[in-house]
Amino acid sequence: xxxxxxxxxxxxxxxxTGLLAVWWVIASEIVIFGGLLAxxxxxxxxxxxxxxxxxxxxxxxxxFNTLVLLSSSLAAVLGHKAAEEGxxxxxxxQLWYTFAGGATFxxxxxxxxxxxxxxxxxxxxxxxxxxxxxAAGLHATxxxxxxxxxxxxxxxxxxxxxxxxxxxxxxxxxxVDVVWIFLFPLLYIAK
Amino acid sequence: MSDAxxxxxxxxxxxxxxxxxxxxxxxAGPFLEIQAVTLITAFGIAVVKAYLVAVHFMHINVAxxxxxxxxxxxxxxxxxxxxxxxPDVMQEDGSNWTKPAWIAExxxxxxxxxGANPH
Numbered sequence: 001x002x003x004x005x006x007x008x009x010x011x012x013x014x015x016x017t018g019l020l021a022v023w024w025v026i027a028s029e030i031v032i033f034g035g036l037l038a039x040x041x042x043x044x045x046x047x048x049x050x051x052x053x054x055x056x057x058x059x060x061x062x063x064f065n066t067l068v069l070l071s072s073s074l075a076a077v078l079g080h081k082a083a084e085e086g087x088x089x090x091x092x093x094q095l096w097y098t099f100a101g102g103a104t105f106x107x108x109x110x111x112x113x114x115x116x117x118x119x120x121x122x123x124x125x126x127x128x129x130x131x132x133x134x135a136a137g138l139h140a141t142x143x144x145x146x147x148x149x150x151x152x153x154x155x156x157x158x159x160x161x162x163x164x165x166x167x168x169x170x171x172x173x174x175x176v177d178v179v180w181i182f183l184f185p186l187l188y189i190a191k
Numbered sequence: 192m193s194d195a196x197x198x199x200x201x202x203x204x205x206x207x208x209x210x211x212x213x214x215x216x217x218x219a220g221p222f223l224e225i226q227a228v229t230l231i232t233a234f235g236i237a238v239v240k241a242y243l244v245a246v247h248f249m250h251i252n253v254a255x256x257x258x259x260x261x262x263x264x265x266x267x268x269x270x271x272x273x274x275x276x277x278p279d280v281m282q283e284d285g286s287n288w289t290k291p292a293w294i295a296e297x298x299x300x301x302x303x304x305x306g307a308n309p310h
Contacts, residue, residue: 014255023258027265034269039280042273046281063218067211070240074207077248081200174248178241185233189221 022168026175029142033179036138040131040186053128055191056121061112062188065105066180072101073177076170079157083167088160095154095166098173102147109140132187139183142176199253206247213240 013020044050079094113133123133146169153165213236220232245251251259283290 013257015258023254023261027261030262030265031268034266035272038269038273039276042277042280059218059221063214066214070207070210070214073244073248074203077203081203084200171249174244177248178244181237181240181244185217185237189217189229189233191221 016164018164018168019171022171025172029175029179033135033138036131036135037182037186040135043127043131044186044190047127050128051191053121053126054187056116056119057132057188057191058112058115059188061108062184065108066184068101068105068108069177069180072098072105073174075101076173080167080170083157083163086160086163088157088163091163091166092154092158095150095157095169099147099150099154102143102150102173105143106140106147109136135183136187139176139179142179146173146176199250201247203247206243210240210243213243 044054075094075097079091079098082088082090082094121129123130149169150173153162153169156162157166217232217236220236221229223229251262278285
């Protein structure tokens with residue numbers, strides 16, 4: 001009996017089952033993050049005082065993390081290209097670059113939060129900071145999940161095993177990047 | 192691997208360079224201290240950046256058509272959610288209702304303890 005799950009070998013609806021599953025995950029994530037961001041926007045528009053709270057987020061840290069995520073997305077798509085060319089070693093190397101980007105993002109986020117909490121800006125300080133930590137925390141959880149999966153896929157890709165997984169984790173990672181692209185102006189720019 | 196994606200690899204470095212340039216513009220926008228410019232450079236550019244990532248990195252333009260329908264449907268649901276809930280959040284009263292006082296009090300600011308701006 002083969003150890004490979006049948007779902008990874010068959011194609012449904014004209015595309016690989018795994019890729020279809022990732023897109024369904026993304027569709028559900030759009031509702032989760034979309035609902036959260038929509039709630040933030042309506043509260044932000046309704047309460048002018050939030051601009052005073054938002055003024056305490058650090059734009060430069062947010063911009064640096066945006067650059068890190070955009071660069072990690074570049075590495076992910078280069079890994080996808082390498083995987084389609086059958087170059088598992090190169091694909092794995094690019095995925096490790098992506099992993100490093102995600103890890104850097106989380107470390108920077110950790111220092112940022114520590115600094116903010118030390119200044120009294122905790123999750124219970126007021127509604128703005130509740131939204132801030134909830135939205136950024138949910139996103140950071142997705143980054144953490146992404147880099148763990150990335151490491152598993154990279155280890156296999158280095159042995160030229162399951163190279164189609166490189167595309168799947170890449171699509172997920174780009175979505176995480178897109179979410180941050182919207183979080184960045186909401187939390188760091190609009191003050 | 193997706194057959195649809197086989198021949199759709201473009202110049203990813205060029206796209207990344209554009210994304211970085213747009214990031215610089217979105218950070219620089221608020222320095223002009225014109226609200227309309229800030230809104231455009233922040234959110235308008237965010238939409239452009241998201242488009243570039245979705246099309247050139249996620250290859251959504253060459254994915255099956257129903258993937259676009261799937262993503263669009265969830266976006267529409269999000270807009271419906273916003274339209275349905277926003278009046279309750281953004282208005283103080285309406286037909287036969289007034290926002291309870293405790294909500295207004297809870298939404299009045301700043302209760303931040305401590306002090307220095309970490310920015």
